[in-house]
Amino acid sequence: AQKVTQAQTEISVVEKEDVTLDCVYETRDTTYYLFWYKQPPSGELVFLIRRNSFDEQNEISGRYSWNFQKSTSSFNFTITASQVVDSAVYFCALREYGNKLVFGAGTILRVKS
Amino acid sequence: EPEVTQTPSHQVTQMGQEVILRCVPISNHLYFYWYRQILGQKVEFLVSFYNNEISEKSEIFDDQFSVERPDGSNFTLKIRSTKLEDSAMYFCASSVSGIPYEQYFGPGTRLTVT
Numbered sequence: 001a002q003k004v005t006q007a008q009t010e011i012s013v014v015e016k017e018d019v020t021l022d023c024v025y026e027t028r029d030t031t032y033y034l035f036w037y038k039q040p041p042s043g044e045l046v047f048l049i050r051r052n053s054f055d056e057q058n059e060i061s062g063r064y065s066w067n068f069q070k071s072t073s074s075f076n077f078t079i080t081a082s083q084v085v086d087s088a089v090y091f092c093a094l095r096e097y098g099n100k101l102v103f104g105a106g107t108i109l110r111v112k113s
Numbered sequence: 114e115p116e117v118t119q120t121p122s123h124q125v126t127q128m129g130q131e132v133i134l135r136c137v138p139i140s141n142h143l144y145f146y147w148y149r150q151i152l153g154q155k156v157e158f159l160v161s162f163y164n165n166e167i168s169e170k171s172e173i174f175d176d177q178f179s180v181e182r183p184d185g186s187n188f189t190l191k192i193r194s195t196k197l198e199d200s201a202m203y204f205c206a207s208s209v210s211g212i213p214y215e216q217y218f219g220p221g222t223r224l225t226v227t
Contacts, residue, residue, distance in 0.1 A: 033213045045156070045204060045218035052213060091156060099144065099161035099169045101216060106155060 002027055004094050004104035012110045013082050021077045021107045023092030029053075032096045034068065034075045039089040039106070051075060082111045115139045117219035119205050125225045126195055134190045134222045136205030145188045146206040146216055147180065149173070156204065162188065163211070195226045 003026040013019045025034065036048040049059065051068050059066045063080045079086055089108050093101040118137045126132050138145050147159040160170040162180050179191045188207075192199055202223050206216040 035215060037218070042220070043202065043223075044220040045206075047215050047217055050213065050215045093156075095212065097212065099146065099163075099211060100158035100171065101148075101156075102158070103156040 002094050002096055002102040004092050004102055006092055006104035006107050008107045010108040015084060015111055015113050016081050018080050019082050021090050023075045023104060025073050025094045027096055029096040032094060035093040036077050037091045084111050084113050087111045117205055117207055117217055119219035119222050121222060123223045128197060128226055129194050132192050132195055134203050136188045136219055137186050138188055138207030139217060142207035142209050144208045144211055147190045148204045149201040151201045197226050200224055200226045
């Protein structure tokens with residue numbers, strides 16, 4: 001069965017701090033896809049990144065970076081030099097064969113100025 | 114940049130009433146989805162739709178729910194007889210194709226059943 005665990009319910013940081021959001025997943029498939037979405041206070045879900053199970057390269061996009069480790073079934077997300085606008089709920093999601101995304105419970109990130 | 118749109122943004126209805134939530138997916142996308150998020154909880158998959166038929170549905174998507182693509186642009190979710198526990202944010206999403214493509218979500222419709 002698919003499962004996504006985001007153990008951190010809420011994280012508070014001060015602006016300019018780095019912060020890492022953890023995501024651990026469970027799957028029996030050898031081919032699967034991992035995603036991160038951001039849900040700002042306005043409520044929409046914003047796609048951030050997709051990672052394929054056969055591509056373990058880490059990725060950096062501006063202040064965002066993602067660390068995918070199959071050995072530990074983790075797909076962690078780091079925000080460098082956090083800003084107040086980063087305050088949101090961040091969801092990790094898993095997709096195996098099929099159409100549905102299975103979401104984790106989300107991590108609330110609060111960035112204080 | 115193309116985006117998924119949803120109407121209305123907020124719908125209040127009485128228990129037992131029928132509601133239709135509307136979505137306009139991104140124009141060149143072929144796969145459409147509905148998810149829901151009960152307040153403070155995780156986002157849950159309801160149904161996926163491709164080539165004018167349901168391709169996958171969850172156990173939440175029972176006989177009270179139906180989906181339709183009535184024309185070339187709209188995608189609707191109907192709840193036949195709403196219950197209090199249907200109160201949630203309903204998100205429509207679309208993707209250009211199936212696996213592995215990412216799903217782009219609309220802003221959601223908040224449904225409140227009283």
